[in-house]
Amino acid sequence: MPYRLLIALGAGLISAVVFASATTGPLLMRMILFLLTALPLFLAGLGLGPRAVAVAGFSGALLVLVAGSPLGALVFAASQAIPAAILIYLVALNRVADDGRTEWYPVGRIVIAAALIAGGFATLTLFLLGGDIDTLRSALRGMLQTFVDNELPKMPDAPTLGPADIDEATGIALALLPAASAISTMGSLLFNLWLAGRITMASGRLQRPWPDLAAMVYPPMAPLMLAAATAAGFLAGLPGMIAAGFAGPLLFSYVLLGLAVVHYTTRGRSWRPFALWGLYASLFIMNTIASLAIALLGLAEAIWPMRKLSPPPDEPPST
Template sequence: MTNAPLFLIGLGAGLASALLYASAASGSPLAVFLFYVAPLPILLAGLGWRHHAGLIGAAVAAIALFLGVGASAGAFHAVGVGLPAWWLAYLSLLARPGADGAATEWYPIGRLVLWCAVIGGALVALSIPLVASSLEEYRAALRTLFEELFRDRPGAPALPAPENREALINLLTAALPIMAAALWTVSSVFNLWLAGRITRASGRLVRPWPQISAMTYPRTADLAFLGASAASLLPGLVGLIAELFAATFLVAFAMLGLAVVHVTTRAMPTRGLILFGVYALLLIQPWVGVFLAVLGVAEQTIGVRKRFGPPPGSPPTATAPLP
């Protein structure tokens, strides 16, 4: 009976995640948003009631979709939603005793962000063989999809002119896999952060809330980013898969760049305005993330926060909400 609440939490989380995942079939913009928050119930179960509840939730969601929608839906949820969410929750609560009686060491936040990047690239890469066996076939399949989407239909909304439509289809065909990998990385980080905030507010988060702006990456992250960027120049599917990971690591380093902005502006009286401007630009013009990623790489190389941030231990002179 001691495991009954754990099972019930996992059961509820799994059914909620399955419902969110299945809602994408309606095709509405709201349904797309619900699809991307499908990992949230499993993360909540894993962070609040340990990873066993998250694993039960992942299994329940996969079984529910298998029985209610089909085998493919259950399998896709297990691989793309349930198991990644359980894994992130499991890593988040990993801890080890500090050396010589020091405080407990929890799994680093920076490594969790990198895991989100790896998962985002891997999920899109794993979907490629389901569509085609070569780059040409894959892009042809995407092109066919967009051509059907932009086909003139009676009573349909106005579409771009044929000459502009062709250029748009070419752009979407090339950019869709990269955008999908980057968006999945962002949504994974957001879901993990939101689940952490909710479980913390409920008093069930066992690890102390980390200082996100102080997160760091291991040196191997630089090499992985540079290696993926270089390999993206290769032809065929190998180059495309490398592009996916280059994009997701770009997102990860952009987040590190945001952490640098948070620290280096801490002593500025206009900090709130600067942060508002950076986030607004990032939402309106996502390509600004490239400059943030460069800042993140610079942090890894020369330690921007140590050089230009406030002195260690000094209180901030300007107030602004921490990330």
């Protein structure tokens, strides 16, 4: 059996084991394990090509199906295997230009693809939890009740929540679920893709040149998609929740673009470290307000291209 196939199978099995391990143990450890579930898949894809990640994803889903349940295999395939396969295919996509140079699929389009994939998974999550608002509310309340009964007592100085508090928290969770789940999925996918790219580049097996992430641009239709999804998010019921599941990651993509603009325009400046530290500190302290401001900066780039109007001094495209 070729070693490439063995490596791909091994990556899929490791990913499935990590995915299964994310269902047990302390809450923080489960979150970390779920975050890193797709890393072996991306490593296989970036190092060996799109076929390897397809084999890895299939073998991982098969293991979850055999050792777990059909639902678990569906969630693994939809949240890990299929998104990794699509993104690796786009990363490997290239063409030869008229001047003989190899042009690779743009990073900005990969980010938008990750946003749409995350929105699709958020939609699937809504249907898995229930096909209507009442069923969703009941399922979320049951999950919150389980968290309050099993996890909350393990935390120091944890508050005591009664039925009324759980009902209120359920309403908040129901409103935030589509966008929050999609943003977390998109963030996990892009983080694993970036980390796998760094590891693969260090090993010398990265098949495409490392891109200038700070210079990424989005397709012209991206702002229109964000506007349409945001407007549709005000619809009542399930359609509005589905739209919110796409609006959240699309907005997050513009937060990333805003960060890219700041990284690009501060290159070579003596005050760059202070600006970046202040930027990320504001994101940590005033998350919502700072995120909206940075997203507006990313949206403004489409109208007033700051990176083209004031090109910074040359610097290696690492950030």
